[in-house]
Amino acid sequence: METSRRKRSQSGSGSGSGSGGERATEDEADSSTLTVGDSRRSNDLTDARACPVEHQVDHTIQYDAPQLPGRCYDPDTSAPISFYISSLEELKSWQPFLQDEHFNKAVIPLAPRQPPMQCNRPRTLVCHDMAGGYLNDRFIQGMHEENPFVFYHWLYIDIFVYFSHHMVTIPPVCWTNAAHKHGVAILGTFITEWKDGARICETFLENEESFRALADKLVLITHCFQFDGWLVNIENELSTNAVKNVPDFLSYFRTKMQQAVPHSLVIWYDSVLESGHLEWQNELNEHNKVFFDSCDGIFLNYNWTEKHLQRMALMMEGRHADIYVGVDVFGRGDVVGGEFTTNLSLELIRKYNFSAAIFAPGWVYETLGKENFCQNQHKFWNLLTGYLPSHSICTLPFATSFCQGFGMNLYRNGKVEVTGSWLNLSAQEIQPLFVDQQLDPANGCVKTHGCSEDAWSGGCCLVVKGLIPANRSSVSVRLFSLQVQSPPRVFVAFVYKVEDDTKVVVSPELMTCPTSQCNSDTTSAVNVLKPLSLPGDNALVQKFIQNSAPWNPEGWTTCFYLLELTDCILRDIFVVITRLTKDEQDVRFRCRIGEIKILDAAKLNVEQKAVENLTVFDILWRKIPGATDQLYLSATLQWTYPPNTASCFKIYCRGLSYHKNQNVTDFEPICVGQTNANLYRVVNLQLHNARAGKPARVEFLIQPLTLAGFTLPQSACGRLTLNYTQPPGISNTQ
Numbered sequence: 001m002e003t004s005r006r007k008r009s010q011s012g013s014g015s016g017s018g019s020g021g022e023r024a025t026e027d028e029a030d031s032s033t034l035t036v037g038d039s040r041r042s043n044d045l046t047d048a049r050a051c052p053v054e055h056q057v058d059h060t061i062q063y064d065a066p067q068l069p070g071r072c073y074d075p076d077t078s079a080p081i082s083f084y085i086s087s088l089e090e091l092k093s094w095q096p097f098l099q100d101e102h103f104n105k106a107v108i109p110l111a112p113r114q115p116p117m118q119c120n121r122p123r124t125l126v127c128h129d130m131a132g133g134y135l136n137d138r139f140i141q142g143m144h145e146e147n148p149f150v151f152y153h154w155l156y157i158d159i160f161v162y163f164s165h166h167m168v169t170i171p172p173v174c175w176t177n178a179a180h181k182h183g184v185a186i187l188g189t190f191i192t193e194w195k196d197g198a199r200i201c202e203t204f205l206e207n208e209e210s211f212r213a214l215a216d217k218l219v220l221i222t223h224c225f226q227f228d229g230w231l232v233n234i235e236n237e238l239s240t241n242a243v244k245n246v247p248d249f250l251s252y253f254r255t256k257m258q259q260a261v262p263h264s265l266v267i268w269y270d271s272v273l274e275s276g277h278l279e280w281q282n283e284l285n286e287h288n289k290v291f292f293d294s295c296d297g298i299f300l301n302y303n304w305t306e307k308h309l310q311r312m313a314l315m316m317e318g319r320h321a322d323i324y325v326g327v328d329v330f331g332r333g334d335v336v337g338g339e340f341t342t343n344l345s346l347e348l349i350r351k352y353n354f355s356a357a358i359f360a361p362g363w364v365y366e367t368l369g370k371e372n373f374c375q376n377q378h379k380f381w382n383l384l385t386g387y388l389p390s391h392s393i394c395t396l397p398f399a400t401s402f403c404q405g406f407g408m409n410l411y412r413n414g415k416v417e418v419t420g421s422w423l424n425l426s427a428q429e430i431q432p433l434f435v436d437q438q439l440d441p442a443n444g445c446v447k448t449h450g451c452s453e454d455a456w457s458g459g460c461c462l463v464v465k466g467l468i469p470a471n472r473s474s475v476s477v478r479l480f481s482l483q484v485q486s487p488p489r490v491f492v493a494f495v496y497k498v499e500d501d502t503k504v505v506v507s508p509e510l511m512t513c514p515t516s517q518c519n520s521d522t523t524s525a526v527n528v529l530k531p532l533s534l535p536g537d538n539a540l541v542q543k544f545i546q547n548s549a550p551w552n553p554e555g556w557t558t559c560f561y562l563l564e565l566t567d568c569i570l571r572d573i574f575v576v577i578t579r580l581t582k583d584e585q586d587v588r589f590r591c592r593i594g595e596i597k598i599l600d601a602a603k604l605n606v607e608q609k610a611v612e613n614l615t616v617f618d619i620l621w622r623k624i625p626g627a628t629d630q631l632y633l634s635a636t637l638q639w640t641y642p643p644n645t646a647s648c649f650k651i652y653c654r655g656l657s658y659h660k661n662q663n664v665t666d667f668e669p670i671c672v673g674q675t676n677a678n679l680y681r682v683v684n685l686q687l688h689n690a691r692a693g694k695p696a697r698v699e700f701l702i703q704p705l706t707l708a709g710f711t712l713p714q715s716a717c718g719r720l721t722l723n724y725t726q727p728p729g730i731s732n733t734q
Helices: 088-093 099-104 173-181 194-204 208-225 240-260 306-315 339-351 363-368 370-387 539-547
Strands: 008-010 033-035 055-060 124-128 159-162 185-193 229-235 265-269 297-299 323-328 355-359 398-400 406-412 415-423 445-451 461-468 474-485 489-498 504-514 527-529 557-564 568-579 587-600 607-609 612-623 630-640 646-654 656-659 670-675 679-688 696-706 718-725
Touching (some): 099 679, 185 208, 185 265, 208 229, 229 240, 240 265, 323 339, 339 355, 339 370, 370 445, 398 474, 406 670, 445 474, 474 587, 489 504, 504 557, 568 587, 670 679, 679 696
Parallel strands (some): 055 718, 124 159, 159 185, 185 229, 229 265, 265 297
Antiparallel strands (some): 008 612, 398 587, 406 415, 445 461, 461 587, 474 568, 489 557, 504 568, 646 670, 646 696
16 A cells, blocks of 8 residues: 555644645653643633644545555445454565554553462453454444444453454454453464365474464564464364474464563464364363463363363363363353353363353354343353452552443433444443342342443443342442552542432442451451542532533432541442331332442542644545535544543544534534544544635544543643645536
């Protein structure tokens, strides 16, 4: 592709129709800082006076601009998409850090969690295999979707493998972002199969030089796109020469991966034997142990019995956690359990202290109907949670609106910001422990599940429903496990609503323990904290609300708390539902939790840097049939911002003619997208056409949100105005 022919415009005066200027680089940064919460600054996007000096870019409309490369952009819309590599030739020609592939780079680092991967506790691996892969999840910036497949039981798993039958399966960036947010390592897949796979293996396993070259490319891909390792799946016969090179290939591959990504994993799939024959063993034994010894673990095939587990338990003196016993949720072949009896397989695996590899849990979506997905997903995982050790969150600020990465609308602080269904897994927020908590056999349980019918922010909230028995004043449910050193003063924000005027009140409850016991499995001194709420005129509350603008709590109850703590660890977050009536009757309730934030009270004033070096390039124009007064614009925006300091960026636009089939006033700022990265491609924005001899304009605003979810003031926004004109001699009627 000839990049010299592609259009780029940089924020600043002058013409943007040429190719001059460099794209913004990730590590450029401004030295100026600002403080969130300054009352002199406005968060109102309609107040142009609050924005930084306007940057003007002039551009001449052209309808014959070069097309963007099809591997990285959807050919119909030019929306950025995730991609895979299908052949050795394609892999050899791939080069890292190409501009067009920057959309595919995950920007959310792997979050710390407890216990860490390195501990000897049995692990849980989920292998996502759905209809060939790269479905709607390939659209990096999301898309419209009514009933999407999503995964949100992250706190119960250790590793997520994105699987497809393409030779090099690079995880779509949305999955990497969502996994990393929860501290889950995500692996791609290197696979060869059948006759074509045998030819590939004979080539790359020919000698040390050839297998090192392939390993080096896979390491580069991992580092470039910021995921965490590979499942190596060779499912074809190997020649004597090829198979003797496999252990050295795996050992070299693992070493190089550890150098590039220290926490990385290379896991071998149980298929080929030391002899080169393709023969699934369903266990670790003398025929495949040479491969296990050369990498970080083995993913066993699915047709095992308890005798296989018993033999392995006797053979293995260590590394039990590195043996991932496969469980096919579809239940194909001779298996212990699958579908809604998958728990039977997990029960046996844990009996012998092995790790588990749950293959294709999307079964609930593929076979039981999209409309019933949420109910079936909840049922399936609720059967397994007793065998899935959970993990603890280890960082502050802690903030979640329970968004699962989709919704019927997009909300922001209690108000619909964008109407219509959407899917974007990168927008998923920290998910809780979804458990049905049994009170006692006679009085049912408290249930929690996600709900996209309403939300405080994002697309979902958390529904908590159940019954307070007549002999109890309240019930509680644990939502999160923490292991975080507490700051001296902890500020808690809590948003909820109660349905059907039920006479209950909802409040958060925190558990702590002394710092000296933070690594102990049995904590003897646990403190349960039931904080008193702060009044609305409290200075911290006012600062929080100001930082969170726009604030629209209508229909929601907002509560704020301050805890003063010394030398302790935050351990658990509970929600308590308390009856308001004193009569001794059962009380059924249903409430929605919109948001929980646990913050260091000393950091409600946050220093942040402004969006800088906003540029626009790869501009494509498209005529709208039958509408000569309007046209479509697609373009890439890129900017610089200090890494790992923004939770996301909101993309706003002024100057649209229509958006989502509705008229838009010229000065109305419309949210057209959200991203975690420092670039975004607007696609098919519907604009007024430029009249002959008179330019039209469209304005873009990039607004950062802090890690605590605070809205940055307008002086921190990037702002760029694109002035577009028809070429000389062209009228808008042509």
